[in-house]
Amino acid sequence: MSFKFGLNQLVEIHVSGEFGAVKARAEYANGSENGYYVHYKAGDGRAVTQWFDESDLVMVEAEEAPGQPIYGSTELPKGDVVQ
Known part of the structure; x- marks a missing residue:
């Protein structure tokens, strides 16, 4: 069975x-x-990590590219800043 979602995917x-x-x-x-x-981030503001079944999750899509998944980064490339 293949995975529907990738690591770091939103x-x-x-x-x-x-x-x-x-x-x-x-x-x-x-x-x-x-x-x-x-x-x-839970509704009450806490950071939570929890197991979910695949059927409980939906892909977060990029607004400018419907159907395309979004992946979170854990580190910014050298020289980049968050604005």
Whole structure:
């Protein structure tokens, strides 16, 4: 079974509308659906990391390129700054 979401890809938690980045993925020998360890900001402002089933997640798309996934970066390239 292949993975629907990539590492560091931004995903939305379908039921809550919160979004975060995929930090780990798991596949299971018993045929269960893939799992994703997602780091996100919860509605109450806390940083949370939790496992979700693949069917609980939706791809976050780039507005300027519908259908294209967005990947978060963990480090900025040398010389770049956040504005």
